Amino acid sequence: MPEGSARRAGIALTERQRIAWLRLIRSDNVGPATFRDLINHCGSAENALAMLPELSRRGGASRTIRIATVQEAERELEAAERHGARFIGIGEPDYPPALRQIDGAPPLLAAKGDLVAATRPSIGIVGSRNASISGAKFAAMIARDGGRAGYTITSGLARGIDTAAHRASLDTGTIAVLAGGLDQPYPPENIPLLKEITDGTGLAVSEMPFGWEPRARDFPRRNRLIAGVSLGVVVVEAAERSGSLITARLATDFGRLVFAVPGSPLDPRCHGTNGLLKQGAIVTTGSADVIEALAPLSQLELFGDQVVEEPERLGSDILPPDDDDRAVIVSALGPTPVDVDDILRHTGLPAATVYLVLLELDLAGRLHRHAGGLVSLAMED
Template sequence: MLNVSAKRTGVALTERQKISWLRLIRSDNVGPVTFRDLINHFGTADAALDALPELSRRGAGARTFRVATIAEAERELEIAHRFGATFVGIGEPNYPFALRQIDGAPPLLAVKGNLDAAARSSLGIVGSRNASVSGAKFAAMIARDAGRAGYVITSGLARGIDTAAHRASLESGTIAVLAGGIDRPYPPENVGLLNDIMSGQGLAVSEMPFGWEPRARDFPRRNRLIAGISLGVAIVEAANRSGSLITARYAADFGRLVFAVPGSPLDPRCHGTNGLLKQGAIVTTTSDDVLDALAPLSQYRLPLAAGAEEPGHAAPSRQPVPLADGDRATIIDALGPTPAEIDDVIRHTGQPAAEVYLVLLELDLAGRLSRHAGGLVSLNAEQ
């Protein structure tokens, strides 16, 4: 068996810090990237929370900015406690180590189950919900063999391929990433499977609040987490324009390996996987195709992406420095509906990077900024 466990590093959040982090990520217009930028700018979540209303006002927000309250955060922590779950922060030892490496990783994850699973190298396996018998059998074979080699299997708890992968790795360890809250699993028929995962060697993971019913637009976020947690993702039966291809695209963007199982060109369930092979995915016809490619990646840890400061190592808190109206207007005028690189905005305007990032924060919190893959930004068309 390969040594595919990762050394746990990081510093645990205090209870007060966890409440502040939860308040910040649950406040209006604060996503993972905005959370990171706020912590990096102000040093602590408490300082960022104090600055939120003023930042939104400067961004010309059209309505009153809602900051999540201490009572709301404490209530969510209590719900998690009653459910037997907990929250782990991106700088904490029990945060999935590979997920830390991606830009825009969720600052907090709700988790329930065996936390040792988060410290192990992972293989993602996803595919068609309407899986064939042979497709489900092949997914289960890869999951069992990878489990014996020491990998934890990550998937999305969906019907078909996901279910086969989870069931085959119950004993060796599996991570179920949910599109809704941990207490709102989907589909309903996999509730029993999720309970088996959480009560055994596996782990349930979600970035969404407790009680959150999954919507269609939440599933790509779930797919992003699957790709981020995994060193590589194996796609078994995927139609064109399927969610599995979204997972593959995220995996490629993160520099992870993409494996694709070839199938009949007459089977629509294989059109997507065959397309991935044409784009350079690793041809996968045996478990060894996966294990041989993953082995070198399991021997070292990649550098972390820029993220929120770890507790106890935050930069000094800074209050937002007022910008001259002309400087702010120059930065906003440089933006438009076409996504642009932030470095290009800095060069074009000649403004200090710190001021550009601050204006982007103001616009983001006011709901006027859109963020795109690759760190690109654009001004909302309706503004």
């Protein structure tokens, strides 16, 4: 097993904190990045919940923001318990350490199965749903050898390559990342496979609420988690517009290694992987290519002691921006995504003021967040 893989740092949430965190992330206009900014500004999830109406009003909300109730959070916790699952906070010991490091990591993950799987270094394996026999065999070989080398294998429970990777790593540990709630696995034919995973040494995770049926737009979010959990992602057979290429792009954004298996130029299932190779992905013709490249990463203390705690106070005493400052910041925004540093330079306003106005606009539904920390103004209909 890779050195340091059993290291589990973090601080457990109290049940009161867990309920407050769940309420906050399930409230309107609160995504992972907004959640983090709210905690930083308000000091705790409970304080943030109390301040949501005022912050969204100052951002120009056209209606009262919907805040998840205690009862709703308690019902979701009870649903998780009924399904043998639990919610893991980003600062807790069982939260995947690599995922913790990405921008916009989910504050809470629903998880079912062996939680040890989440804390070990992981290899992501993704590829075509319509996999060839040789593609499925190759994915299984990488998964089997990677598992024997001490890695958890992470994939998306889809047909084809995902299924082959999960099956080959059932004995050594695999993580299935779901696009919907843990009680809404997709595709239906892989429900027995999911049960094998969670009954054994594997784990199923999702950031979506229980009861949430996966939609097309939820799968890129699932791909983001696969890339975030993994130290490196292996792409086996991917067409030019495959979702696997989204996973590869996200992995690159997160500083992960991307491996691609070369294939016949005549096979449409290989056009995407061959394209990745042209873009600099690591040529992968055997398990050793992956294991040897990841060995230095898995042996380093990459993740340190970083945990996300609720500080007593990190800015709740900042005075609300005046209308003039708010107008300057709004006028600097437009439909084109811009970097927050550019807003700071353009407006000349203090960082605390700019970040607070962006938070207000976000909660009012007037701000879009983009990859790389870029933001844009939501245009009115």
